[in-house]
Amino acid sequence: MFETILTTCIIVMALCLLIGLGALILTKDELSRAVMADLVFYAMVAIFLVWTLLNDTMIGYEVAILAALVCGTIPTVSMARIISRGRR
Template structure:
């Protein structure tokens, strides 16, 4: 086991704990605004987990998917959260 693999395993554990706490917050939140914001956190943590996995197990398509997820991570969640907060109005 290399030091990079150990560090990435620790990072995966930290992100998994934060992901589990975010999912728990989604289940216990009373208003939809909190759920929308925490759903973005879930999306970003899933992208981070995939990026860490890609660094350890590289394939030919993995970097393309990682780049696409990084590009879309700034646009799509922001648009969807804006639509949720404005209740669908334009």
């Protein structure tokens, strides 16, 4: 039962990831593309973390910690560069 629920969650997140990729390809605004790129990254990390509940892995928690660190700094810096159009 639990595996079925987790598999359903992975499928829903994968569909959201594909919709986000479609929006990323179709939009022309740079700021919207940056936000959609963050959405794709967060969806991939979430799918991996749910997958680790189904499969034993040695680095599941390390990936979560690294993703939390990366998700906090890199999107902020890239969003600032996009808003300022590369000016310093």
